[in-house]
Amino acid sequence: MEKLRYALFTGCTAKQSTPEQYMSTMAVAEKLNIELVELTEASCCGASHLQDYDDFLSLVLNARNIAYAEKHGLTMVTICNTCQLNTAMTKHRLDNDADLKARVNEKLAEVGLEYKGTSLITHFLYAIIDDIGLDKIAEMVVTPLSQFNIAPFYGCHNIRPSELQNETHNKAENPYNPTSLDDLIIACGGKNVDYDEKNKCCGFHAELQAPKTAAILTGNAIAGAMDNNADWMVTPCPLCHLKLDTQTHHASEAIGRDVALPVLHMQQMLGLALGCDQNLLGMKHHLTKVDFV
Amino acid sequence: MNLEQELTKRKKELMSTHKITTQKVNFKVFRFNADEDYLPYYEDYTMEVTSEEVVLDIMNRIKWDYDGSFSYRRSCRHGICGACAIKVNGRSTLACKESMTTMIEYFGNEMTIEPLSTKRAIKDMIIDKGDFWKKHEAVTPYVVDEIDETPESENLLSPAEANALNDADLCIQCGACHYACPVVEVNEDFMGPAAFAAAYRFEADVRDGDVSRLTDVNQMGSGVWDCVKCFECAEVCPKDVNPIEKITQLHNMLFQQGKAESNVATRHAVGFEKSIKKNGVLDEGGLVLYSEMAGIVKHVPVALKMFSKGKIVPPWGIVKSENLDEIQKLVKSSSTVKF
Numbered sequence: 001m002e003k004l005r006y007a008l009f010t011g012c013t014a015k016q017s018t019p020e021q022y023m024s025t026m027a028v029a030e031k032l033n034i035e036l037v038e039l040t041e042a043s044c045c046g047a048s049h050l051q052d053y054d055d056f057l058s059l060v061l062n063a064r065n066i067a068y069a070e071k072h073g074l075t076m077v078t079i080c081n082t083c084q085l086n087t088a089m090t091k092h093r094l095d096n097d098a099d100l101k102a103r104v105n106e107k108l109a110e111v112g113l114e115y116k117g118t119s120l121i122t123h124f125l126y127a128i129i130d131d132i133g134l135d136k137i138a139e140m141v142v143t144p145l146s147q148f149n150i151a152p153f154y155g156c157h158n159i160r161p162s163e164l165q166n167e168t169h170n171k172a173e174n175p176y177n178p179t180s181l182d183d184l185i186i187a188c189g190g191k192n193v194d195y196d197e198k199n200k201c202c203g204f205h206a207e208l209q210a211p212k213t214a215a216i217l218t219g220n221a222i223a224g225a226m227d228n229n230a231d232w233m234v235t236p237c238p239l240c241h242l243k244l245d246t247q248t249h250h251a252s253e254a255i256g257r258d259v260a261l262p263v264l265h266m267q268q269m270l271g272l273a274l275g276c277d278q279n280l281l282g283m284k285h286h287l288t289k290v291d292f293v
Numbered sequence: 294m295n296l297e298q299e300l301t302k303r304k305k306e307l308m309s310t311h312k313i314t315t316q317k318v319n320f321k322v323f324r325f326n327a328d329e330d331y332l333p334y335y336e337d338y339t340m341e342v343t344s345e346e347v348v349l350d351i352m353n354r355i356k357w358d359y360d361g362s363f364s365y366r367r368s369c370r371h372g373i374c375g376a377c378a379i380k381v382n383g384r385s386t387l388a389c390k391e392s393m394t395t396m397i398e399y400f401g402n403e404m405t406i407e408p409l410s411t412k413r414a415i416k417d418m419i420i421d422k423g424d425f426w427k428k429h430e431a432v433t434p435y436v437v438d439e440i441d442e443t444p445e446s447e448n449l450l451s452p453a454e455a456n457a458l459n460d461a462d463l464c465i466q467c468g469a470c471h472y473a474c475p476v477v478e479v480n481e482d483f484m485g486p487a488a489f490a491a492a493y494r495f496e497a498d499v500r501d502g503d504v505s506r507l508t509d510v511n512q513m514g515s516g517v518w519d520c521v522k523c524f525e526c527a528e529v530c531p532k533d534v535n536p537i538e539k540i541t542q543l544h545n546m547l548f549q550q551g552k553a554e555s556n557v558a559t560r561h562a563v564g565f566e567k568s569i570k571k572n573g574v575l576d577e578g579g580l581v582l583y584s585e586m587a588g589i590v591k592h593v594p595v596a597l598k599m600f601s602k603g604k605i606v607p608p609w610g611i612v613k614s615e616n617l618d619e620i621q622k623l624v625k626s627s628s629t630v631k632f
Contacts, residue, residue: 012575016606017599044575048522050565052544053630055456060627061569061620107627111619139432161535174399175528182504197385201475201523208584209558210519216479217521246595246604284604287595 004131006120007069007085008036011080011238012044018238020282024267025079025124027280031140031271032132034078047239048157048205058106059100062090063115067108075120077127079267081157081237082205084123088168091121111201123158125266126169126235129180134187142275144189148292150269151193151230151261153221153244155237156201162185173225175199181236184266188273197224202243214255218243219255231292232262234269241265246287262290314344316402318393322355322363325414333414335405336360342393349388352406352418365418372531375467379418380407385469387531409472411604425468428484432492432510437503460596461494461539463532470526470536482515486526486536489517493539496546507552510543515541516556546628555632560584563632567576570624573614576604 014022026097029036041063044050066087071074078084094101095117105114122130127144130136159165166172173180178199182192202221203214222244225233235241241263248260263286264272271281272293283290318340325333338355349367356363366376371388377388382400396404406418413420470486471477479484492510495501510516517540526536544562547553561584566577568583578596582589599605614620 012577015574015612016577017604019603023328041573041619043573043620044569046565046569047575049562050569052541052561053539053544053548053566054628056629057566057624057627060623064619096427107623110626111616111622113619148581154499156523161527176382176399201521201525203475203521205522206476206519208581209513210476210480210521213476213480213483213519215519217475237571243508246294246599249595258619285604287598287604 004032004034004127005074006034006036006077006127007074008038009042009045009065009069009076009078009083010038010112011078011083012047013238013242014079018265020284020285021238021241021265021267023280023282024265024271024276026273027276028267028274029065031274031276032128032137034128037072037074039065039076041065041068045083045116047082048086051086056103057092058086059090060104063094064089064108064111064113065106066091066119067113068116069119069121070116073118075122075127075264077122077124079124079236080239081123081155082239085157085164086120088121088164091117092164092167100139100244105270120168122168123182123236125158125184129184130170134183137184137270138187138189139144141187141189141273143273145185145273146189146191147267148190149229150185150190151195151225151228151233152178152198153187153202153233153235153237153240153263154178154181154199155235155240158236159199174227181234181266184247184270185234188247188269190269190273192231193228195224195228195230197221202240204239204243207243207247211250214243215247215254218247219251219257219259222248222251222259222261223255223257225261226259230261232264234264234266236266238265244288248288260288262286262288262292264290309566312344315341316397318342318397318402318404320351321354321403321405322417323405323414324363324417325411326362326417326527333411342397344394347389348379348381348386348391348393348396348406351393352377352379352388364416373459373465376471378409378467378472378531380472381405383407385409385465385473385529387467387469389548390531409468411528415432423466424481425466425471425487427469428488430456431465431484432488432495433503433506434488434491434495435599436498436501437496438500440503448500450499457497457499457541458494459497460532460534461490461497461540464490464494464534465532467531469529469531470534473525473529475523475525476519476521480514480519483519484510485516485519486540489520489543490534490536490539496543507543507547507550511547511552511554513556513558517547518556545630548632557584557586557588559632560586562603566624566628570621572611573617574611576608576611579591579608 034089046058185192207214368374372390564583
């Protein structure tokens with residue numbers, strides 16, 4: 001198979017609070033014969049908060065990030081749901097509003113860049129499903145995860161708003177009944193757990209402003225997975241991961257019940273199934289112990 | 294070919310391309326009568342459903358063919374009155390507008406029909422929507438203006454001024470977004486996406502002179518800052534009002550009009566600009582510190598655990614974006630607001 005090449009927008013979290021996500025992305029890419037060209041010039045996407053303060057600045061900065069992917073002539077791959085939403089939303093708005101695009105490009109011209117709209121933007125989860133295929137991934141599995149009940153946690157910003165999200169990958173995802181992550185679990189040989197909270201919000205974006213709300217949502221998500229006999233959870237989003245992995249104490253307090261499950265990044269789950277060296281998957285960085293490896 | 298022949302031909306063509314199909318669907322329907330029942334229960338109905346039907350047709354058939362006591366609200370049948378909003382498999386939907394074909398595509402042949410909020414049920418699909426209306430009322434959902442009682446001409450809006458409402462005026466107050474919002478579910482003070490869309494609709498109206506509305510949505514606990522950004526409201530709205538976009542625009546208005554007070558929520562938004570200006574990338578710890586100020590103390594126990602697991606990078610360890618000068622230049626030249 002020909003080597004796949006993508007421009008990788010790591011986002012900030014993978015380089016700071018979820019180093020295991022960056023590590024496992026690289027390990028899995030190597031197994032899958034993917035070359036990731038890291039966009040080291042990229043800035044923070046604003047994480048859906050900068051636009052609350054200054055929408056135009058948020059557009060300019062995200063357009064600059066995309067412009068670097070365009071310079072490489074590559075599809076931009078994200079590994080964070082919120083980076084995906086902010087970047088794809090910027091592309092959608094600029095591609096559908098010539099005046100806005102011109103205003104943004106006027107600014108980018110000051111630093112010798114231009115947003116053209118030539119690069120696709122997709123999350124790593126959908127990139128591998130579209131470009132490699134679940135059947136092919138299943139064939140590459142060397143350690144099937146057959147003894148595990150795995151609860152998928154999709155994360156809002158990969159599935160909503162569906163009209164935008166479904167522009168970024170081939171097979172339409174139903175936000176009320178998403179299947180991509182379930183399909184990946186099955187391809188890895190695991191048993192996917194169905195539960196009501198799999199497509200719900202983890203509360204991350206209100207953690208500082210509305211800590212009680214955020215903690216209840218986190219608690220409900222973990223409790224839903226536990227009540228359906230999940231051995232562990234898996235997510236494509238490092239922000240959901242932070243919430244589900246590091247905030248179990250607050251979550252338990254908020255819902256009046258002890259909740260905790262190991263939570264893996266989708267890259268870590270895939271890495272286990274593909275036989276990556278476990279030291280490269282960074283499980284030691286988790287707060288909720290990954291005790292089954 | 295005369296007109297009659299032409300019409301017959303077209304009708305035949307249409308009939309040959311447009312096939313009405315039928316399939317069996319099992320419905321699990323929420324039943325509850327607050328006057329008689331201690332707990333709600335679910336009744337099963339199996340029906341042959343045609344591709345032409347909408348969800349409201351199914352509710353009518355339950356009432357007309359199976360159980361005359363089955364209760365729900367309905368009125369216009371044209372997606373205007375907003376009375377018939379219910380939930381199908383957990384998804385808020387306007388029953389008269391939602392085609393069964395779409396529902397079958399979404400959920401297959403097993404469907405659960407429930408009121409918008411089971412905990413607010415009075416009888417079957419009918420809920421007490423009092424909280425919705427109270428919160429709607431709280432945003433002064435009308436134009437406040439000194440009216441000249443004997444005007445000499447109409448008070449016209451330019452097309453640009455009308456466009457500034459950004460379709461927020463399409464809201465029919467059906468409650469679909471309100472009861473899909475996870476924050477409304479867990480925080481009874483939160484005003485909710487429909488109230489915020491209404492607040493935006495009147496704030497964006499050039500005729501409006503109300504001075505309290507933005508302050509009303511600016512409160513911590515009940516206002517726009519408690520939104521979790523899940524996009525459930527945008528996904529579910531049957532009129533494409535996109536309430537979360539209006540929430541963002543209210544945030545923008547608060548900053549632009551200098552009404553955003555310095556608190557953890559506003560500093561959290563502004564902190565991203567500060568961090569980007571300094572590093573290109575985010576300084577996660579720095580952002581929490583800037584946002585929380587003295588409140589940082591409550592994060593220390595988790596932060597220590599994260600530090601021990603290599604999850605916290607100190608300020609001097611942050612790898613800044615390459616070509617940081619470009620980012621700094623753009624932040625300077627593209628900023629549109631000050632805090």
